[in-house]
Amino acid sequence: MAPNTERRIASVKSHLESKKLERTQPMQTPSPTESLAAERANPSFPIRELTYYLDGGEEDTKMNEKFMFELERDPLWRMDDHYNLTLPQVRERTLAKLRNVLHCLANESPEVFHKRLVLMGLVDPAFYTRLGVHSGLFFGTIQGQATPAQFEYWVKKGAMALNGITGCFAMTELGHGSNVAGLETTATFDEATDEFIIHTPTVTATKWWIGGAAHTATHTTAFAQLIVKGKNYGVKPFVVQLRDPNTFNLLPGINIGDIGKKMGRDGIDNGWIQFTYVRIPRQNMLMKFAQVTRTGEVIQPPLAQLAYGALIGGRVTMIRDSANYAKKALTIALRYAAVRRQFSSNPKQPETKILDYVIHQNRLLPLLAESIAVNFTSMEVLKLYNELMHKLQNSRPDQDLTETIELLKETHATTAGLKAFCTWNCLNAIEQCRQACGGHGYSGYTGLASMYSDFAVQCTWEGDNTILTLQTGRSLISNYLNIKRGRNVSKGFHYLKKAEQLSTLRCPGDDVASIANLETISEAWSVVAANAVKTSAEIYEAAKAKGISKDAALENCAVERLHAARMHSYGYIFNKFADAVRQAPESIRPVLTNLCLLYGLNTIKENAGEFLGCQYFTAAHLSIIREQVNHLCLVIRQDAIPLVDSFNYSDYIINSPLGRYDGNIYEAYFNLVKANNPQEPVPYFESVIRPILTANYSQTEIPDLEIDQE
């Protein structure tokens, strides 16, 4: 018999007793709004305190609230009628929003504007992408790779505030995405005219997926193979004008098309670009790193990797997005679950809220814990990133940059794996929330289907998740081997030393208290992650010992390397969550502790084989862990609605009748849908419906044939 039957039964019994009461005094089903209000009667923690802590402080919360208020009232940001817009309508709206936000872009500090943008992105991811393509990618490239004079020139031209210049970022091609070094577009120096000739030599060299290119960009930063005097110097960035800003006609040699139908983010006009011998002045090559002189001398930078620090920013953003989108999805699914009733054991009783089913709790509440874990993780990663950016911006190529390069490597390794891990998990959370809304989850009005389609691209862009995870795995192997060789490694990798003590590390006790605590879980994950890294490093070293190349040896351990990076990410996120719990104000520490335990124990449950394999936990421990997951779900269920309330997203941001704060889901949903008045009869009535109604294919006339008549 499972150890926890007593408690389970007690919970079910109290449920039944409240029903007995109802039987003697037949009770009406509470209305949807009453059902949701009841959830807020007795939260175990001060909701507002948690909001502040999740947002990073009271000031941030209040700023978010100001932004939400402004967005909700802005007629350009209307979101309740977007279900049946045509593609040009959607794109017009995106651009109208862009036009209007320029005022803020020009007048707010980058930090404040960024916070505004985060909320805008939660409402309209395509808008966020369109602005991000200009600011983050196009202008970000100029910022990161231009010389001071070039930078000044382009800012004066309007490249920062979109005054006369709207940019796009032409890196990927039809035939090349992840392998940037393999791009086929060429930039050939013509010394005679002091120009570069930008050219697309093949179909696969066509720039592809270029956001903003199809209809709305005047300029692009194009990445192309620098060819000088017949020699290829690798891929460099060039500013290329695409259109005349007055007429918007394409310039000579530029051919552009719309990339067409895609999974989501319809608001952004992704396009393809072909350059046919397009001439640009030499000065349009961004020369902070590599340089080409008037006479065609090429000066390559000593530390080319510094050029790519800026790419990390996008990944940091996506870790934060993973938390936010999951929080939004969970607000919808959990509020719905606290209102939706289905089945009861007695027809005289109200049906049971689906949130009261243990299976529904087990489906959603670990995801709730995960969203909070990623929330705290993203705040820590942002700190790491800001530190790096500060170092990079204050560095000059002539300095000793060893330390900066080390920090760059660590930040890259950390953010690469986490970007992949968190976006995959968030995509899963969105889909789980969608399915948890049953049939209504398939409706566009619920908001989760489009959230899935919009979010899915995060698993691929700015670094394919699989490739990024492998890169983190590679860094883990290298850190592990450094430790073995007695070298120094960053603090985040110190746990790898545990790999040497694997045979002795065991769970400190067999009772619930010894297992379900933050220190044990942290140690457990570090043991499992260290073991996974050790395994992949051993395969790598065995392969290398046979004399094959480093690349081949890494390929040799790819499966184990991917696995190691995943295990590392579990531990990393758990530790960031546990740190946040320890530093939390006392009033919210108990609820956060339960959430952190749920996150940790559930991840252990889902990877049970790892822990049994390392013998850190026994099968009996795992039984206790499974029971604890059930138990914590029951406990956290009581706070489920206060918890999503603490995420503090307004109904406007949620934009789903199922996720309304007041719980009046059915009326709101019906009223929205009712606006779809059917045209009766529909335009295709005469062409296809009437013929069906009058069709009669079963009687085929066949002429009589004399020979048959005998």
Next chain:
Amino acid sequence: MAPNTERRIASVKSHLESKKLERTQPMQTPSPTESLAAERANPSFPIRELTYYLDGGEEDTKMNEKFMFELERDPLWRMDDHYNLTLPQVRERTLAKLRNVLHCLANESPEVFHKRLVLMGLVDPAFYTRLGVHSGLFFGTIQGQATPAQFEYWVKKGAMALNGITGCFAMTELGHGSNVAGLETTATFDEATDEFIIHTPTVTATKWWIGGAAHTATHTTAFAQLIVKGKNYGVKPFVVQLRDPNTFNLLPGINIGDIGKKMGRDGIDNGWIQFTYVRIPRQNMLMKFAQVTRTGEVIQPPLAQLAYGALIGGRVTMIRDSANYAKKALTIALRYAAVRRQFSSNPKQPETKILDYVIHQNRLLPLLAESIAVNFTSMEVLKLYNELMHKLQNSRPDQDLTETIELLKETHATTAGLKAFCTWNCLNAIEQCRQACGGHGYSGYTGLASMYSDFAVQCTWEGDNTILTLQTGRSLISNYLNIKRGRNVSKGFHYLKKAEQLSTLRCPGDDVASIANLETISEAWSVVAANAVKTSAEIYEAAKAKGISKDAALENCAVERLHAARMHSYGYIFNKFADAVRQAPESIRPVLTNLCLLYGLNTIKENAGEFLGCQYFTAAHLSIIREQVNHLCLVIRQDAIPLVDSFNYSDYIINSPLGRYDGNIYEAYFNLVKANNPQEPVPYFESVIRPILTANYSQTEIPDLEIDQE
């Protein structure tokens, strides 16, 4: 050192040696078509034989080929231009196809027509749904629940062949989906006029998601609470006319609207229906089971569950769909992977096919094995279902139906869990294939994004996956307890007897041969599944022993019950696959054996904790299993393209440039996308783009104030 390093290195070395060759004699990258052709040079098995075996025989293959040919040439079935159609255009096409298929519906045998329909569904799932709503649900209800006289009446009226009647199926409501017994719509008998009054008493009683209702149905089978003389007799089916077939105007008391934007399947017009005191003749209640006489006497059937046998058909179909959609998705992802090249260790060498990366093999090839496993499983389940249908159709309520009811229960339990398990896995396979196509997977033209959106509903409709899985779990507990009590159970549950020998059952040996064979894997899964069932049954019994109700006790073990059903499904599918391997023609048995081993070992790897927990496998065994998964991926990779070729889907069915048979992916993709000629400038140029180009928000004029001038 991992045991398999030698083999791994050998594989990498041969790879390198072929590259050395290239280095001495610099080699051009093979073209896409050459790349794919090379994959077909040396298949290890006769492709055609496997096609026959997967399809169920040569005759079926040839019939499929005939259907594919017909579809491809039919102008109504054009699919290469559907990317930018408006909603009314999409729906008009659906109906045009429907109109055209009536000829076949009327003249072909149901078996042949059904096979045609399966292929049509792979091309256009929304069309399949629209016809399915009429034939399977509307007419299926009449077929299953009408008396002979009623059946004859509705067939004469045209309900079978859509002559003047197009039907929809009004079961779910805004407030009720899974709990059909809780529907709120009422059918009140009015003895005075011999009519039923169909009524929607509340907003939540609005019929919701009714496919075909919005614009195209004349009639519906509505499910409503039968109320006679003030007493409620539960939910029964009624035929209700919605529209005048001549004018298509709504009849009095009928209010209908379009359900609006949804995740996928735009071609079908889902609607909502409200009935306001709609009167229908008493004869429109379908009375094969419950009956209401002229004087308001209600005769309830002795075996109401027989009425729902027909619902199982949908689930059987969805298991087959799960195989077919996964096969289609894998054809796209694997052909792309054999053409797409990215990265190489030496710039002088062609880049590596992404299919040659072990991580890509590990991502896609277990899914390939799974799709084949489900293919064979669906064939077996269909046999079981046909047997049941035969029994049901030949049964009369006055017979002893114990045996039929037993078969119904078994078929329900089997198909419920498998429907859930297979649709979840297929949805995952589609998404994995989509992501495996990198950025291009996000394009609508790849076909995988819409496949995901269209398929996702299968996890919810005709039985929410979670609820169905719980039902299978319930049946497993009941069978387990029956075994413990010495009662007879169906053969499919005999393995549960193993639960009593768990402490002694161990893997028969420690070498690869003992582990990686069909019998061991089968036993391993039966041990794990039996253990999971035993655990949930023990929690259930412990709860019941405390005196709580059966329902409450089942709720008590819900998490473990869900888990048990999942473990059962793994074992079930593996066994069906292994049976198919054993019975396969000798020529294809080796390749199928490898696939079956990969399927089995990979599922063990992914659930390692279960096997370690039962002590069937040790950690050392699991190392061997992980190595074998890698090894089998390497072996099967050689046949990857011949294997998807054996699925035998024509380019028309695949409908994705990335999945073309000839491999000419880039040109085909570019040509398709190129058809999206951008309108230059776009319609919203003057309204939003030009204002952006000329905007200048940074200089705000501020009037001078005298007091500031001192």
